[in-house]
Amino acid sequence: MKPNAATKPVLLYFEDEIASATRIGQCAGLDIQLIKRHRFPDGELKLRLPALLPPQVIILRSLQQPNEKLVELLLAAQTARTLGAQHLTLVAPYLAYMRQDIAFEPGEAVSQRLVGNFLATLFDALITVDPHLHRVASLLEAVPVAQAIVLSGAPLLSDLIAARRSKPLLLGPDAESAQWVAVAAARHGFDHAVCQKVRHGDHTVQLELPDVAISGRPVVLIDDVASTGQTVAQAAHLLLAAGAASVDVAVTHALFAGDALQVLQAAGVGEIWSTDCITHASNAISMAAPIADALGEVLGRSAVK
Numbered sequence: 001m002k003p004n005a006a007t008k009p010v011l012l013y014f015e016d017e018i019a020s021a022t023r024i025g026q027c028a029g030l031d032i033q034l035i036k037r038h039r040f041p042d043g044e045l046k047l048r049l050p051a052l053l054p055p056q057v058i059i060l061r062s063l064q065q066p067n068e069k070l071v072e073l074l075l076a077a078q079t080a081r082t083l084g085a086q087h088l089t090l091v092a093p094y095l096a097y098m099r100q101d102i103a104f105e106p107g108e109a110v111s112q113r114l115v116g117n118f119l120a121t122l123f124d125a126l127i128t129v130d131p132h133l134h135r136v137a138s139l140l141e142a143v144p145v146a147q148a149i150v151l152s153g154a155p156l157l158s159d160l161i162a163a164r165r166s167k168p169l170l171l172g173p174d175a176e177s178a179q180w181v182a183v184a185a186a187r188h189g190f191d192h193a194v195c196q197k198v199r200h201g202d203h204t205v206q207l208e209l210p211d212v213a214i215s216g217r218p219v220v221l222i223d224d225v226a227s228t229g230q231t232v233a234q235a236a237h238l239l240l241a242a243g244a245a246s247v248d249v250a251v252t253h254a255l256f257a258g259d260a261l262q263v264l265q266a267a268g269v270g271e272i273w274s275t276d277c278i279t280h281a282s283n284a285i286s287m288a289a290p291i292a293d294a295l296g297e298v299l300g301r302s303a304v305k
């Protein structure tokens with residue numbers, strides 16, 4: 001049956017993500033509609049969704065600065081169900097709270113599991129990009145929804161690097177980054193390696209370069225996220241001291257908290273490239289097309305049509 005306006009899936013978005021929603025909507029051939037947001041003087045939120053929703057609804061929310069957005073998702077998802085949604089997909093290009101995947105000290109909240117379970121109570125499906133899965137094998141383990149799709153920014157970042165640098169060495173700053181570096185390197189046959197990293201605090205990391213030839217080579221650091229920028233900055237320091245011809249940075253998620261960009265600049269980093277999972281001046285790659293493809297898969301497989 002050909003969907004009509006009342007049954008065609010719709011993508012709901014918040015005002016600050018209109019550009020991203022428009023790109024995804026165009027690629028996926030989906031109508032997009034705004035979730036209106038009002039903040040009361042005391043800080044509470046009121047949301048207003050379109051009054052009549054089709055059976056398949058997608059909510060777009062990239063979860064950088066996540067705390068208030070998790071409340072938005074609670075309000076929006078449960079309201080969408082009362083307005084007609086039977087199958088709800090969350091598109092969270094950046095998925096927060098994935099790094100705290102164990103209690104490193106007794107008494108610590110395992111945020112990954114708690115936030116993951118919370119999202120799974122609200123949504124049937126999840127699409128995200130390069131979630132930080134380190135000690136768990138799959139996204140479903142962290143977020144137990146009925147269907148979860150993990151996309152990666154690595155292939156498109158690799159294409160960009162191939163267009164901008166000749167025979168670069170791709171370097172991951174730590175063991176976790178090996179998964180993204182390997183994908184990016186395989187796509188264009190780049191050399192690749194990873195550093196060893198020990199984190200001593202939010203702003204303090206210690207890195208050791210791998211035993212590979214660096215002198216005179218263009219190096220591109222690849223990671224899933226840059227937050228304070230300390231990880232890639234330390235790597236850049238060491239690489240330039242070892243004679244690298246240039247050091248550029250390619251990340252999926254441009255968190256860049258506080259003075260991170262100045263930290264990178266002071267470390268001698270040249271270009272910074274990121275995907276548009278988080279809107280940032282460094283965005284050089286759009287993930288709209290892969291997200292649209294994943295939406296096609298989710299909507300095609302959903303029992304509700």
Ligand code: R5P
Pocket residue numbers: 132173174176177202205223224225226227228229230231232
């Ligand atoms: C952790 O392993 C991540 O992959 C990143 O390397 C890390 O979160 C980056 O953090 P920062 O920029 O604060 O050093």
